[in-house]
Amino acid sequence: MPYTLTTPLYYVNDQPHLGSVYTTLACDALARFQRLDQLEVVFITGVDEHGQKIQRMADQKGMSPQSYCDTISQRYRDLWSRWSISQDRFVRTTNPHHSELVEQFFDRVQASGDIISGRQIGWYCVGCEEYKDNTDHAVAPSCPIHQKALEWRDEENLFFRLSRYQNEIEQLVAQDDFITPANRRQEVRNFVARGLRDFSISRVNLSWGLPVPGHPGHVFYVWFDALLGYLTALLDDGGSINLNRLKECGWPASIHIIGKDIIRFHAIFWPAMLLSAGLPIPQRIFGHGFLTREGQKMGKSLGNILDPGLLLNQYGADAVRWYLLRDIQFGDDGDFQQQRFTCLVNNDLANTIGNLLNRTSSMARKWFNDSVPPNGIGIQVDHDLAVKAQTAIDTVFRSLPELEFKSAAEAILRLAIAANSHLNNTAPWNRIKQPNQIDGVAEDLYVVLESTRIVGLLLAPLVPDLSERILNQLACKLDSKNWKDQLRWGGLITGTKLPKPVPVMQRLEIMKDH
Known part of the structure; x- marks a missing residue:
């Protein structure tokens, strides 16, 4: 059926x-x-x-x-x-x-x-x-x-x-x-x-x-x-x-x-x-x-209608999809605020997710022959990031059938924040300068890249174009017939050549009045 x-x-x-x-x-x-x-x-x-x-x-x-x-x-x-x-x-x-x-x-x-x-x-x-x-x-x-x-x-x-x-x-x-x-x-x-x-x-x-x-x-x-x-x-x-x-x-x-x-x-x-x-x-x-704009009902008489075509041209689908689905509790009224739209997209997508991927991939390429680092510990499903990844997956699968887009988006974002924290706490850019630390650096970069891969996969229903760009940076592709299998921890293959990093999300400027 x-x-x-x-x-x-x-x-x-x-x-x-x-x-x-x-x-x-x-x-x-x-x-x-x-x-x-x-x-x-x-x-x-x-x-x-x-x-x-x-x-x-x-x-x-x-x-x-x-x-x-x-x-x-x-x-x-x-x-x-x-x-x-x-x-x-x-x-x-x-x-x-x-x-x-x-x-x-x-x-x-x-x-x-x-x-x-x-x-x-x-x-x-x-x-x-x-x-x-x-x-x-x-x-x-x-x-x-x-x-x-x-x-x-x-x-x-x-x-x-x-x-x-x-x-x-x-x-x-x-x-x-x-x-x-x-x-x-x-x-x-x-x-x-x-x-x-x-x-x-x-x-x-x-x-x-x-x-x-x-x-x-x-x-x-x-x-x-x-x-x-x-x-x-x-x-x-x-x-x-x-x-x-x-x-x-x-x-x-x-x-x-x-x-x-x-x-x-x-x-x-x-x-x-x-x-x-x-x-x-x-x-x-x-x-x-309903949607309002800056606290006011949108209407021709007020001259504050947001043209969806112009919005798409200026910012692309990912930015608008993310803002509407992540910031508004679906079912409640929502308010489109220019400042918040710009800040949210920049902080969530360009910084927290995009910058995480860019800097981790750059370090992996620099120190591990342009490739995914070796994962000496194997598929360690009890690693802190692996546990957090599973929590994000469970939340997405529980939330989206109930149209709780905000909950799903926030769960994905929490995983990206955790990966950023792990990177900052382990500071591989310092450890790589110390003797006998290469294996530890490899492990730390691997688990962050793997977390980012799962972030990319989980974003597919919400922001499909951004999801594709993230996965491309990890030399991966979404397999629509085996999405659940792809979400298993440890799917990133050691030794896979990583492309030269490019930003997956451009930062937005304050929106001009439409």
Whole structure:
């Protein structure tokens, strides 16, 4: 059974932003780890392309909705390629296969008796693509998220009978492992406890959407349509679009990784829809926090949006990946601080890891014929650094499946710090000048280089390019089929020729304002 993980399907109302990069980088790190741990992975990402907001954005730009979607969708594809995102599927909800699947799914839900007609009256936010609870027509409220006036709607819609699934959803969200982290879980439980209400799944007087079979003038509500994109992605493998094939293709999803603002759709609406269609529900929903910049919400009005393309051009993927995954507890809100970003990358990657490798390799080359020093003590697994290396390995294998990227990164960094301390304490540059110390110097350099090799291997899911550069400096390569075996202490082969050291991580300068 494949390990299926997904990002949200990003709404193409605007350019990709750092928040969507953040989610996708986290998914990419998890996918890379699971592959190295020898799981078959299906990593899904993509875009959600229907709804009134898209139609209006296209109109503003003088484009057809399809042309507009094509343009923004390609920008996501190009950006993910530049960030070396290792997705297996990229789904677009304008794909004809998706329309075919939505119709199949709707037929199942309708056959379950869960589609009814009703009147939807209330204030509607085009930005959120949803009705708000305030139904007082006398006062025109604004959306607290988008800071734009809501629109009054009074129309006939089709409704999904969510209220029928009150008990099932209560039992589902009561499970501690279905929604993480805990604060998101409690938020959903509180919402469910207030009682689930049927929600509309169609819109009228809207041309940009998938038509509802048998209901002229209705198109599917964007959220009903978009959530089904996960299923379309799995079935878009060259086989038939048939919901009965889902299990063999990797459904249910092992985890949906999403922003906290869409937790309700994924943890309540989505499971109920799947139950109605007779399909398994996802195993886990993870709702992470938002990114701010220097303590402020990022937005066009403030002029403080961080362009992920410019960030990548100036600093490279390793620096940004490390900062986002190492400095922020995934699940909590995080703040992108220029000074801290620069200091953290320089201290952790350029100094602690990069300088450790450079100076140790230089000494080994100088005193041991450009080679890995002889290891006279053999594979001494009880050496202090060997014990610390195993601790780091255990922490990484425990942390990454739980999306505890910060914990994993810090464990790797502690190993590098310990190796630096060992080097400083043994001072091989002094001992080499003393008689009969060559064997001891060889041992000290070997264990530090071996620790650095394990650091390089453990970094592979988090900062894959840096990992490769570290291993290249040790004349090693990542073997994706035997990663666990490579992590055993003593894998560095004595006598291996070491290349001339070059910095594996350039120091950063203070970031210019983007």
